[in-house]
Amino acid sequence: MNVTGKYIYDHRTAQKMLLVFNICWLAYYSYQYATVLVNRPRELYEPLSWFGKLFIPVFPAPGFYFAVTICTLITTLAILFNVRYRLILRVMLVFGLLFINSVNWSYGYLSHVSHMMILANLLALFLPAGNNENQQQVMLSFKWYYAGILSTYSLSAYWKIREIADDLMHNNYSDSWLNLSATKNTVVCGYVWMEEPLPNVLARLLPFERCWLAAFIITTCIMLLAPLSALGQKYFRLMLAFLVLFHLSNTLLFRAEFFATPIMLVLFLIPYHAFIPERLQH
Amino acid sequence: MFIAAGVVLLLSVFSFYSVQYGWGEPYPFFHFKLYSRPEGMNGLANSVGIYVNDSTRVNSKQSNLYDTDEFNYALNSLIPGAQAGDPGAVNKLRLLVHSAYPGYPNYVIIEETYRAQAYVNHDYSFTKKVLLQLP
Numbered sequence: 001m002n003v004t005g006k007y008i009y010d011h012r013t014a015q016k017m018l019l020v021f022n023i024c025w026l027a028y029y030s031y032q033y034a035t036v037l038v039n040r041p042r043e044l045y046e047p048l049s050w051f052g053k054l055f056i057p058v059f060p061a062p063g064f065y066f067a068v069t070i071c072t073l074i075t076t077l078a079i080l081f082n083v084r085y086r087l088i089l090r091v092m093l094v095f096g097l098l099f100i101n102s103v104n105w106s107y108g109y110l111s112h113v114s115h116m117m118i119l120a121n122l123l124a125l126f127l128p129a130g131n132n133e134n135q136q137q138v139m140l141s142f143k144w145y146y147a148g149i150l151s152t153y154s155l156s157a158y159w160k161i162r163e164i165a166d167d168l169m170h171n172n173y174s175d176s177w178l179n180l181s182a183t184k185n186t187v188v189c190g191y192v193w194m195e196e197p198l199p200n201v202l203a204r205l206l207p208f209e210r211c212w213l214a215a216f217i218i219t220t221c222i223m224l225l226a227p228l229s230a231l232g233q234k235y236f237r238l239m240l241a242f243l244v245l246f247h248l249s250n251t252l253l254f255r256a257e258f259f260a261t262p263i264m265l266v267l268f269l270i271p272y273h274a275f276i277p278e279r280l281q282h
Numbered sequence: 283m284f285i286a287a288g289v290v291l292l293l294s295v296f297s298f299y300s301v302q303y304g305w306g307e308p309y310p311f312f313h314f315k316l317y318s319r320p321e322g323m324n325g326l327a328n329s330v331g332i333y334v335n336d337s338t339r340v341n342s343k344q345s346n347l348y349d350t351d352e353f354n355y356a357l358n359s360l361i362p363g364a365q366a367g368d369p370g371a372v373n374k375l376r377l378l379v380h381s382a383y384p385g386y387p388n389y390v391i392i393e394e395t396y397r398a399q400a401y402v403n404h405d406y407s408f409t410k411k412v413l414l415q416l417p
Contacts, residue, residue: 036346040381159318185323185325
């Protein structure tokens with residue numbers, strides 16, 4: 001197998017791993033529904049997204065919820081085992097994932113948790129199905145696929161830069177991320193919100209204010225350029241490793257907990273061709 | 283081929299205008315404003331405590347139905363409406379607090395304000411401000 005073939009093999013295996021991960025995700029949220037959501041007062045349920053308002057205006061009964069979950073599970077397995085009508089199955093899968101996600105985030109706030117995972121499944125619609133196509137074309141589809149996923153990070157960086165520009169124009173420097181105490185205040189807010197004491201490591205590190213400001217600026221610039229990294233395989237893997245570290249440090253720093261996203265990034269990062277024996281790769 | 287990234291771009295542009303015109307947001311990734319501004323830049327950090335008889339803090343321990351994040355978001359989304367006297371919000375707030383921490387005679391919602399610099403130095407003293415009394 002040539003180099004491009006190896007990369008394509010990696011990306012295709014990552015797609016299969018993503019589908020396996022979907023099954024774990026479904027299992028987790030089924031457990032969450034059965035043990036937690038059904039016991040909450042029904043009156044507190046209020047959909048916040050257009051999707052929830054349209055399809056799930058009231059709290060879904062267990063029969064309905066689990067019917068959707070089982071359909072989504074069957075759809076995932078069907079895509080995994082290359083059943084025909086892939087396009088329709090993909091649309092059904094995204095619908096199911098959006099459904100389950102909407103139910104979970106209809107209690108006062110719309111969280112960003114699991115959004116990247118739904119996006120990865122949505123954009124997989126546009127990946128070529130078979131292995132018959134020209135190798136370069138398949139590779140190019142994967143590059144655009146990953147560029148699409150990573151563009152969420154550049155949007156997140158874009159809003160930070162825009163707010164900073166806004167602050168500078170209104171001479172509001174003291175409220176912006178460029179203020180030296182910005183990281184410290186945000187970290188403390190995160191810990192107070194989660195009602196946890198500040199770990200000793202952080203208490204020691206936070207006084208290095210210039211380092212935190214530099215780290216913020218570098219991180220924002222890297223995140224803005226994230227989709228470009230998808231064009232080259234080496235930079236792409238470096239970027240994914242950086243983003244995994246970014247999510248882990250955010251969990252420690254701001255108590256912003258994302259589990260599905262870093263796991264998914266790791267699944268995209270693993271060079272499967274190096275681990276799986278060549279005779280099993282076809 | 284490039285449809286995947288193109289779809290993101292198109293939906294983002296559409297979301298940008300649809301929010302401006304008040305049609306809501308079809309594509310939730312565009313307004314990805316997580317930490318787009320720093321928090322607590324007045325040097326203060328707030329949390330909301332549920333108290334019994336003004337003295338015992340109820341929501342220091344884990345609830346069976348909500349984790350701290352979920353409970354705080356749900357609580358904060360209802361407090362402004364309840365303070366304005368909206369009966370729907372008051373009822374929901376009552377349901378939320380009773381379902382999360384059942385079995386207390388009364389519930390007082392109190393805003394706790396910490397000083398960021400003191401918190402870093404492990405000084406967890408705070409000032410209290412009563413927001414609401416719930417039956």
